[in-house]
Amino acid sequence: MSGGAVFSWPVRVYWEDTDGGGVVYYANYLKFLERARSEWLRALGQSQAILAVDPGILFVVVSLQVEYLKPAHLDDALRVSCEPVRDGRVAVLFRQQILRDGPEPEPLLRAEVRVACLDVQSRRPRRVPEFVP
Amino acid sequence: MSGGAVFSWPVRVYWEDTDGGGVVYYANYLKFLERARSEWLRALGQSQAILAVDPGILFVVVSLQVEYLKPAHLDDALRVSCEPVRDGRVAVLFRQQILRDGPEPEPLLRAEVRVACLDVQSRRPRRVPEFVP
Amino acid sequence: MSGGAVFSWPVRVYWEDTDGGGVVYYANYLKFLERARSEWLRALGQSQAILAVDPGILFVVVSLQVEYLKPAHLDDALRVSCEPVRDGRVAVLFRQQILRDGPEPEPLLRAEVRVACLDVQSRRPRRVPEFVP
Amino acid sequence: MSGGAVFSWPVRVYWEDTDGGGVVYYANYLKFLERARSEWLRALGQSQAILAVDPGILFVVVSLQVEYLKPAHLDDALRVSCEPVRDGRVAVLFRQQILRDGPEPEPLLRAEVRVACLDVQSRRPRRVPEFVP
Numbered sequence: 258m259s260g261g262a263v264f265s266w267p268v269r270v271y272w273e274d275t276d277g278g279g280v281v282y283y284a285n286y287l288k289f290l291e292r293a294r295s296e297w298l299r300a301l302g303q304s305q306a307i308l309a310v311d312p313g314i315l316f317v318v319v320s321l322q323v324e325y326l327k328p329a330h331l332d333d334a335l336r337v338s339c340e341p342v343r344d345g346r347v348a349v350l351f352r353q354q355i356l357r358d359g360p361e362p363e364p365l366l367r368a369e370v371r372v373a374c375l376d377v378q379s380r381r382p383r384r385v386p387e388f389v390p
Numbered sequence: 391m392s393g394g395a396v397f398s399w400p401v402r403v404y405w406e407d408t409d410g411g412g413v414v415y416y417a418n419y420l421k422f423l424e425r426a427r428s429e430w431l432r433a434l435g436q437s438q439a440i441l442a443v444d445p446g447i448l449f450v451v452v453s454l455q456v457e458y459l460k461p462a463h464l465d466d467a468l469r470v471s472c473e474p475v476r477d478g479r480v481a482v483l484f485r486q487q488i489l490r491d492g493p494e495p496e497p498l499l500r501a502e503v504r505v506a507c508l509d510v511q512s513r514r515p516r517r518v519p520e521f522v523p
Numbered sequence: 524m525s526g527g528a529v530f531s532w533p534v535r536v537y538w539e540d541t542d543g544g545g546v547v548y549y550a551n552y553l554k555f556l557e558r559a560r561s562e563w564l565r566a567l568g569q570s571q572a573i574l575a576v577d578p579g580i581l582f583v584v585v586s587l588q589v590e591y592l593k594p595a596h597l598d599d600a601l602r603v604s605c606e607p608v609r610d611g612r613v614a615v616l617f618r619q620q621i622l623r624d625g626p627e628p629e630p631l632l633r634a635e636v637r638v639a640c641l642d643v644q645s646r647r648p649r650r651v652p653e654f655v656p
Numbered sequence: 657m658s659g660g661a662v663f664s665w666p667v668r669v670y671w672e673d674t675d676g677g678g679v680v681y682y683a684n685y686l687k688f689l690e691r692a693r694s695e696w697l698r699a700l701g702q703s704q705a706i707l708a709v710d711p712g713i714l715f716v717v718v719s720l721q722v723e724y725l726k727p728a729h730l731d732d733a734l735r736v737s738c739e740p741v742r743d744g745r746v747a748v749l750f751r752q753q754i755l756r757d758g759p760e761p762e763p764l765l766r767a768e769v770r771v772a773c774l775d776v777q778s779r780r781p782r783r784v785p786e787f788v789p
Contacts, residue, residue, distance in 0.1 A: 271694055273415060273687040277408035277464050283584045284406065284557070287550035288672040295670055299731075306731060317591075318549045324586045331410050332698075332705060404561055406554040416717045417686035421539040424683070428537055432598075439598060450724075451682045457719045465565075465572060539681060543674035543730050550672065597676050 265338040266293040270329050280328035290353050293337035301388050313377045321370045334358040347382035348373045398471040399426040403462050413461035423486050426470035434521050446510045454503045467491040480515035481506045531604040532559040536595050546594035556619050559603035567654050579643045587636045595631050600624040613648035614639045664737040665692040669728050679727035689752050692736035700787050712776045720769045733757040746781035747772045
């Protein structure tokens, strides 16, 4: 994750993710995006449960944009990337992508997810911690 | 709901509920069952949010049995019934059914859901309130 | 729905919709948006199942933007609006809003969802049917 | 998986799985159970997509029983076991458990899931393939 490497996380598509159209339901890709953001945080040695206590912050999605390029199917092995950049003092912008894994990975979805850092008690904006690049 | 009438609640099947098999995903019927239990409570003039404060109780599913008879499909209009009976001092057994609505309603699913009444603070068993028949 | 009236659909928040933060999970609002689009279609006397056979089309989300303004909570009564406008020959742009119902409705979420009209067989773009305004 | 070893699959709890009670929503455990069954099949070198073509079968849940012992929380690392036994010629009974991983794994849930083997075309019962023990 240093030197420009982008964090990514593997996701397998199960029945629960698909819909009657035989592809992943459009809202469920947002779950995959969130798993990658959670695992990115974990990979930094951080825990949302601990951050909520010390320093008393939580992260909340305030806006997002998604482009659906191609559908994912049952049993697909996906890879979800996560590139965070600070967006002012109190927000982080995650550039994310979902690829179908394989010898030639295929881009399926591109997203930008804006996340605000809030005080657990007051729900007011708080400064994003130093561990975010 | 008095005199033997059974409470029921209408549910429409949307894309979110279906899976790649073209039918409702097996776990999602449990959401429909829970909606009917929530609406049964609301129909009694009760609110889970208020019960959590006064008298300080919450309801938790401790076991269930489900029989899947026939699948539901996209756009189906369903009806979910809910017949609660006390099961000892601290639990309620809900007999529930999901029917496909229509001139001749078709039974799709039968379930028994056992729910315990717990103290919000201690998570110990508490007496089921009087409003449960 | 004529004369400028905007179509909207009521949605109740259940346990299934919430997450450990005590609010509706960010992906689940997309389910509410899709329910309103499905019901808008049904209100026009159209059915996705029939459209898939004659004239053999289906609608697929190709991009979306969401602004999360305020969170929805368990038991909230929401209202989801749906304003479709043609976006070229083969796409529809849905402007949608989620409000908390009440004497003074509170806007919780704003979204723009771009949906393409595809041929069921070839998955190539098809002209949007006339019933879309 | 031979010699009495029980197949199991790791599952991480994310925000999507939790509800406003701060624990995993009761229906979502069924997703975890299904992931373990899907991975058990994959570990045998089988694929549901291929089985649907040759020999033209699919598996459908016909009944289940679940006992909820303790709740799972955000970030928990779970392990989901899967012990299939033939149940007549046309069904398989899966005994499954969900444990919280750790030095002393804690049982959270026990389930029995009965799955029928059906012909893809006729939806009539078919003999369970030989690879099921």
